[in-house]
Amino acid sequence: MMAIDQPQLFSGSTALSDFGDWVRKNSFSGVEVLVDEHTHHWCFPRFRQLAGLTVEPVVVPAGEGSKSVPVLAGLWQALLDRQADRQTLLINLGGGMITDLGGFVASTYKRGIPFAHVPTSLLGQVDAAIGHKTGIDVGEVKNSVGTFMPPHALVLDAGFLETLPSEELRSGMAEVLKHGLIRDATFWKELAGTDGIGIPDAAIVQRAARIKMEIVEIDPREKGLRKILNFGHSLGHAVESEAMMAGAPVRHGDAVAAGMLMESWLSRELGLLADKEWVEIRDVLSRMYPPLPLQHVDQDRMLTFLRNDKKNKGRSLRFVLLERIGKAVFDHIVEESMAIRAIQAYPSWFVPS
């Protein structure tokens, strides 16, 4: 239905100053910056200095709770109060919450104003800020309301990653590894050769971001190919939700790593993936990620989460599986009993330390 333009990409050591030049050159009628309390403290000073943009930011509370109707309505009103018009640029400086929320505000204020994403987390830089999805949570359902709308610009600055704790970096790295597994075997090989710890090279971040951008450009509305980005997320989301219900939440990326392990195993069990490649994936991911305590999961509750997955059609589970490293297939039917077996097998893939 829509042809969606790709955003202008700024990356490398001069990303922020180049972006600042681009903003000045485009003669927007005004510029607003959206931050949360954390990125206001940790990221905004660097942003202001390197981009050279003098502006009083709009600050919202940190956390998923800000992806809500009251905060949304407050931001619409804030833009009106600041007399933002259709040529005002909104810059979203933060993690996935800020880019989801700010993207939705910008795509609806005055029926759409230009916006730029400056993701400050690794997960944001390689995943959340890419893909034209905006959204808020209504009725406790994640992203139940939103739009498809590309930002005018996307800024990948490696400096922001230096403020992140190592667990955050590891979590974001799961999506980087995923992009290799589903689309780029050479990239996966390079990643598999590293220890996967610490701040990734800027080149790795850019390559991971570009893989997602390329997939989104081919299939912006997730009618087909784009579904492969959900690799590791069917069982990963179920693990994440179950851990939340059990009162012991795990990081998104750690759950996705567990999901990728299980779904790679399923790919082997169902005859798609060669045993040798399964062993390689298992060895790399079980080395980089800690085993999650899944011994006591409630299998019925896990099945309920799996059945509610948006990727299903009708009553059967549909997973993204691997045909080989670098090549994923989507809409693959998986029996519920097989999914449960994958969860049960998971602890055996880790070497007791």
Next chain:
Amino acid sequence: MMAIDQPQLFSGSTALSDFGDWVRKNSFSGVEVLVDEHTHHWCFPRFRQLAGLTVEPVVVPAGEGSKSVPVLAGLWQALLDRQADRQTLLINLGGGMITDLGGFVASTYKRGIPFAHVPTSLLGQVDAAIGHKTGIDVGEVKNSVGTFMPPHALVLDAGFLETLPSEELRSGMAEVLKHGLIRDATFWKELAGTDGIGIPDAAIVQRAARIKMEIVEIDPREKGLRKILNFGHSLGHAVESEAMMAGAPVRHGDAVAAGMLMESWLSRELGLLADKEWVEIRDVLSRMYPPLPLQHVDQDRMLTFLRNDKKNKGRSLRFVLLERIGKAVFDHIVEESMAIRAIQAYPSWFVPS
């Protein structure tokens, strides 16, 4: 930025039953109908019977007040409660408020679900439901938040017009006449030969609707040509706002008719429109529309309204004017003193009865 599909159009005596067939044929996963209290009472029974769709409608209060954040949030929640998914069709049955509000809900719920407009007012059928603009009012600013999104279907049923009071029909007729003046001289001639009273023929409604659809298809985002749809609306909106402030509100179409008179006069005064055509427009509109009591308007306040018009750039007023009947030009600079003269001249165009 976007290629926007045109909606499927249903018109003529079988419009509603044809639409019902189309809904059934498309196998949506569900169907929801949005109405206000008035269209629930006056229009929904006819809709349900002729379209043959059995569904419990979602009802919101009548009036512009429903284009608000609380009603919007309530509708998002209602769709969640009814387990609407991405293949659920939302049918908006009502006047401009319902199609603006329902269009915005549908274009954001689950990042966009299919929707259909079934406008029940003449203004809705020839104007408000056409043009892919959706919106609500935030901060007391009309349509300050919204999207550009076309409905999948547009249903023009003449039967709904039979429930309208004559003042409503006259008001809607102003936009019909406008479409002739700006784009179709033959159509204008036909309209000028009628008394402009009562329910217009279905052929007239369809022709007026098609003129707007054609303009919107050429310029969906109002970068150029689409601006001509604002003919009569610069001074018309100022008259409407001033009447509201003075505590004596006038109908939108009556204000637009006054605006078209003044802007046609300006077109003649500024050397664009032939005197003969000005006289023809004056005679037709002053016969069909009552003179509005503009003797006591606050000129400073009128100027403030004119200066706030979204069509202006910088400090000069920009109007849509007529070059001839059937041909409008946009972005024409008009001096403030000339605009005031048009308001002052207005009463002289009516023959005292």
